[in-house]
Amino acid sequence: MKQLKRTGFIVFLFFLTESLTLPTKPQDIDDVSITQKFIEENLGFITIIAFAQYIQEASFEEVEMLVKAMRDYKDKCLADVTLPMCSELANDVLMEKICTVEGLSQKRNFSHCCSKVGFERRLCFFHNKKPDIGFLSPLPTLDPEEKCQIYKNNRESFLNNYIYEVSRRNPFAFAPTLLTVAARFEEVTKTCCEEQDKANCFRTKAEPVIHYLKAVSSYQKNVCGALVQFGLQVLNSINIVILSQKFPRIEFKELISLLEDISSKYDGCCEGDAVQCIRGRSKVMSHICSKQDSISSKIKECCEKKIPERSECIIYSNKDDRPKDLSLREAKFTESKRVCEERDADHAIFFANFLYEYSRRHRELSAPELLRIAGVYEDLLKECCNTETPSECYSYAEYKFNETTEKSLKIVQRECEHFQNLGKNDLISHYLIKLTKIAPQLSTDGLTFLGKEMVAALTTCCTLSEEFACVDNLMDLVLGELCGINGNQNINPAVDRCCKTSFAFRRPCFDGLEADKTYVPPPASEDLSTFPTDLCETHNEELQRKKNRFLVNLVKRKPGLREEELQSLLTDFTDVVERCCKAEGPEACFNEEGPKLAAKSQAA
Structure with missing residues (x-):
């Protein structure tokens, strides 16, 4: 990650207002003020996002301890900004707090990061993020009635827990995206808790929120991967394409100016500096809205919205019309x-x-x-x-x-x-x-x-x-x-x-x-011959998931088989499931047919 900037990590702006470079335009001054207020109001959420993304194994109780520590820190610095600790940088403050929680670094296996300082520590925490979240237990599911009762009893704790679970499972999603997801999920919760059929409501209305998170975080991960692996030039090239297609009226000189703001935004967002990411996105959107007449005819309504709704609106606005003289x-x-x-x-x-x-x-x-x-x-x-x-x-x-x-x-x-x-x-x-x-x-x-x-x-x-x-x-x-x-x-x-x-x-x-x-394929295991007893009770989607796993494990063990042979063995697996689930004693049937299927696949 040598391409990411080693300096300029933004100060916690809600602590040290004098660190801001004051803008000259009234709109920009207003935007900075609104963004700063948004950050202050969401301090707890922002802390949870950063901690849960850096230390995905951390428990919710450990996260809550850090939120309290950060709030105490904020209160001290607001009372006296001259304290030495108040001049530290945003991610350095957060990581220092993480490292000073007694026994946490040893328990969660990141003490090697705490032994480093400055950029090297930030880099270590970044590399500590795990994209494969198979080590986490399945996302907890609550009965809709229970979920609604918890929300009504303690809204803040309910949302804190939701953000914690989502953030640790999406360690590279940008903080503004996760805050948007939390806000949308709260709207779903408010709506569905008033419905008679709460379960169906949650199932229907939560799906677009999940789809949004998956789609946006996938794009963000892809672009950050380009930055980390190939550097700033490739990141700029990606953004030139996206901006030029979305805003074909924009002049090249204006595009290059906008590109500078976007590139600096990605430094913070990709590295996990939640505060810099929020402020960077707000700066980009302020830039676009201040020049909207020459950039796009499709964003007028977006620019009239409040921060952060404005950002989402601009990002998902339609492409502008192609200039007729182009x-x-x-x-x-x-x-x-x-x-x-x-x-x-x-x-x-x-x-x-x-x-x-x-x-x-x-x-x-x-x-x-x-x-x-x-x-x-x-x-x-x-x-x-x-x-x-x-x-x-x-x-x-x-x-x-x-x-x-x-x-x-x-x-x-x-x-x-x-x-x-x-x-x-x-x-x-x-x-x-x-x-x-x-x-x-x-x-x-x-x-x-x-x-x-x-x-x-x-x-x-x-x-x-x-x-x-x-x-x-x-x-x-x-x-x-x-x-x-x-x-x-x-x-x-x-x-x-x-x-x-x-x-x-x-x-x-x-x-x-x-x-x-x-x-080199692994030795034969019992996976291909073992059929779980609850297989006959699974829904179609879960059964398909098990068939997919069977096929992948089969290919891992027999990579030399042609696709037709593998498909044939998958058909055999499906036939065994259908036949045994119709039998009077499914378990006995599976115990008999499973080893036959395993032997057939081994002989193939």
Whole structure:
């Protein structure tokens, strides 16, 4: 994470108001004041988010102790800001409090972080975050009546517990997102606790909240992974594409100015500095709203909303209309004789300008595809600018871009053909087999999650008019989940190469992967022959989950089997379940049929 800034971690702004750089515009002054008030009012929640994300194993009681310690600290500093301890930096304060809780660092195994100081400590806490949360017990489920009673009796404790559970399970989600999720969940709770059928209400209304968290945190994790692995230049490129497609009227100079605010926001958000993340997002949205006339015609109502609702509104607003005078091609990058000269004058600005112009003209393309085109163009100019007639060489650039897009389009078309031709269950089996063969080192839960996400992406996108961009964007997010964020996701040489060589081209790279030949299967175990006694009582969704796990474990043990052979054994598993669940004594049936199935799979 060397790319993240080592300095400038923001001071707890609700403690030390004099640390603020005072803005000059009335709107900005008002925004800073409102943001600061929001932070003050949500101090407890912000502390819980940071602690639960850094130390996911911590109990709720331990988190509550830290919240009390931070409130005491705030009160002391508000009373006397000259105290030495009040000049410390935000994350340093929080981490010091975590480290001074007696016995906690040894109990939760992070004492190695507490022995470090400054940036090295912050880096250690960042790497302590675990993306695979299989070590956590399942999310507690409460009877709806009990849930409503707890909320009515003690709203703060109820929400604190909810934020704690959600934050430790989403260690890389940004603090503003988790606060939004908590606010939406409280609205669901208020509504459903007034309903007669509370259970159905919670089931229906909580689903969009869960979907929102999953989608947004996946994107945030993907972008932060790009920053950590590839640095600021790739992060800026991603944001140029997104902003240019969303705001095609924005001038390039204004885009670059906005980019500076966005990049500094990601430093805090990706590292887990909750306060800096909240303030950074607010600063970006203030910037956009202060220039909305020249940026977008779609955000007027958003900019009239209060912080933080304004941020969510702008992020999810519709793309602005494409300017009528914007031609489909920008000739200066393929026809001008001064291309090489302009590239050499300012390499970064030149390619940023290319990405901006190409993205605002091609909103039908995905963000990864636009990054691939920029990569192809950069490589082409390296070659062309060393020839005697550069302009003749790069005049074929558009052909190269179309060739790149055609390759990506074929991948998407093939995937959507799978979606059209296979049923949902066969489709997930196809992807579970493919994923497990190329990355058998991943956990069974991790692989089944990735397979479900791939199917969800195709289900969402393959019937839309903007099929290509939708599939390519969402599938790239799934690969982001696979590659991980904080550098501890080493899988095998082939997968690592795809994850670490190029952010833009990792999807084509994965598409070309075959089974991992370095993998040594584990010895045969009882997993394939053991059928839990409650299998016949499970609902369809739970039964499908068990079938998925069976298939993944089968591939892990027999990676050399062809997909048809694996599908056949999965059918046998399904037949055993159906037959035994209809028998008078299911357990005796499973005890007889299970070993037969295991032997058959072993002999395959």
